Amino acid sequence: MTTEERGTGSAGVALEAVGLTKEFKGFVAVNNVSLKVEKGTIHALIGPNGAGKTTCFNLLTKFLQPTRGKITYAGRDITRLAPAEIARLGMVRSFQISAVFADLTVLQNVRIALQRTRGESYDFWRSEKNLTRFDDEARSYVAEVGLSEFLNHRAAELSYGRKRALEIATTLALDPKMLLLDEPMAGMAQEDVERISTLIRRIGETRTILMVEHNLSVVADLSDRITVLARGEILAEGNYAEISKNPEVIDAYIGAGHE
């Protein structure tokens, strides 16, 4: 990505969904959602419980197949691709529950990502000693998220916030052009929230990010653009200032609280 593409907000569209719809046996979880994520921006998708955020997210990352609609990434139609192929195009997702390989060490977790992009992942006749050549690079990603002192700890032993940090380090090791984060701050202590926000902001300087969040305040000073989803449909879109004053949005949040 060149400098003029970054942060201008008009450099082009990274990810676009048109008329995205997902029906589960008569129940419409996501209804006719159209969304544009500009290159180099941090875009947030928010909404109250049951708004269809996660379904929408799973559609965009191809973990679910849409009933109708079209998804394009970097100008390419990805509507029918398998999830692993999406990752290979440079669009990597995270999960709501922290997704680490629990029984592997922090270093090994990051190496798994490096192994995929550099080959060698099918070599069953070689010694795993060969993987030590990824160690320096893996260490730099681990250092970037501040986990250096836990390099040789099993991922299962890490605190929740650190698991999320490890997940981000693993994702960064793939050098993705675009990250999709599923409630990256869910269930986190305040200290961790600030830490992860800082990390996301830094990653967003050079990459496109789409994040799903429940809480409007969390994304307030992080996102360039916010899309509000309610009952499977888009309710509003704009920057934080616009969104936070929108009466429909306020209503949806309070309304959902009563249901």
Add this chain to the structure above:
Amino acid sequence: MAMADNTSDLAPISQSVGMPMLHKVIFVALLAVLTVLPFLVYPVFAMKVMCFALFAAAFNLLLGFGGLLSFGHAAYFGGASYVAAHAAKVWGFTPELAVLTGTAAAAVLGLLIGALAIRRQGIYFAMVTLAFAQMVYFFALQAEFTGGEDGIQSVPRGDLFGLISLQDNIALYFFVLAVTFGGILFLYRIVHSPFGQVLKAIRENEPRAVSLGYQVNRYKLLVFVLSATFAGLAGATKSQVFQLASLTDVHWSMSGEVVLMTLLGGMGTIFGPLVGAAVIVTMQNYLATLGAWVTIIQGVIFVLGVLLFREGIVGVLARWLKRPL
């Protein structure tokens, strides 16, 4: 470090790469024992144990490290046994070529069945593998060259590389030792290879592996084929030892037996399947006079094993020692 701290008192995992000292010691000790074993016990019995140890280790690669429960591994074990027996008897192949031919046949069979089976998960996967294994059994029963109920009998013990006669039990024993021990070491390498690392990641968290761009079905297929290949190596070798390929080798109960050996010894451990195979084969051998009671005793041991030490014999040992075995 601003994060809530609750992990700093935990010790990091030792950073050494390559085979841990403990495993090296066990492998060397095992080799030493196996070298003198044929002079202490009946060599054919010892060879049978080694063949089944390799079979169980191959099965464990799929179940313990690939997370896939096949209920049709007799197809590769028995299939290779038939092909190796036929190659030695009818085509006049030397023992090592007969074994290689049988092993290659198991690999091809594994590729065909695996490619279809990995599309399903869990119990459906197990059922598909069982269904195909039953087809192999039916083929062995009906085909011309397999000898039906009789199997392929009196397979000649040829000359290794056309040079060394394997008529002598001791000579044959060391051939079998080299093949099975080599096979088990190769399986160890697969578990501790770059591929083994990815396999572990897929078993730990498949959706995450997918999101990192791993096409997991390809890895599952490769581990399936590797497992079938080494199961075949075990079966092919066994046919040379007993000079026989029979319906027992392709029967579904053989698929069940290897599950039993692996679980009893400790699935997902390195040495568990070897221990499990040794226990079961020894029991079958020394309790043979009890006839049908052997199956009942096996059943009781299995039930007790599952109830009392679910991690298997070696699994429990590993927990006590706090080291992977």
